[in-house]
Amino acid sequence: MTRLVDGPLGWVAGGLAAVGLLRWFQRLGEEPERQRRDQIVRDLPVVVDLLVACLRAGRAVDDALDAVADAWPGPVSAFLRTASAQLALGGEPHAVWHHWGADPALAPLARAFARASRSGASVTTTLEHAATELRQVRRWSGQARARSVGVRTAAPLGLCFMPAFILIGVVPTVIGTFSAAVL
Template identity: 45%
Template structure:
């Protein structure tokens, strides 16, 4: 399966403004000409970090694939236990699931019908992080001859546990991200009221007789 071209991410005005604020604060902390250099470097670094962030469309697509994977595995297990071949189980799952996961499973089903080896067809999904567990499990089952239904049942359980762990981690990150803007609001006041008076006092003690 061909990989999609990497989407070039454009920064919004709000993101550029945020990077500029970070650069200005770095300039205020260091001051003078070195502060200007540090401010430019910090601005460019922050902009580079934002530019490398995953586009929101791809992130939403990956999250949906991860959310649909346990249900897709359960559906394939039910079809296999009912006597369907693997291609029939995949086709039923594609119709029921749809979305980005359905598209990828439809591609695998097409490859299997064209005569591709099962391990190669499933392994083609391994490049996507959210589908790598499915690709590894199905490839191992094809190579070892293990019952596919049992393999998919374990995959479904593991995927649900991983989803619960990811939800807990996301909830913890929300707390940290909620505090960060508050810290940025107080940083300029801290610089003006805490650092600048101290530096000015030290400078007066050094420069004045």
């Protein structure tokens, strides 16, 4: 045991252990953020549909954001409340949407609002197109994940079947070849 932690081998082992622990701690910190982002991506098409319904009913944008934040709990509601408060206090819409665009999960919604406010187009039409686009992107990513399952399972299946192939196919052939050569 002393040889493992003593000398150059110990320095290498300690360095590898430190790097491994550092990566493990980094992953622990990234997991909640990844889960939050995944939840936002899952919820966003429905949230956009609710926003469209509120806006079609005649609510102002900040009121619609508040109503949807009340109706849809989750990580999206915090952003909706913040944007609603900024707009209600007279915040510049471009600044509010630009702030939202910094979050990659909320960027499609921010782009839709910014596009509508910049061009003067109907917010509801722009949001409907954004919801359709979000659903399409989610469908494509799901199909891509489904297609990649075969590739990701090839190595584990190969590792499971390789010993059986060697024991059943290769070893008897080699034994037969050597036993025939010896006789």
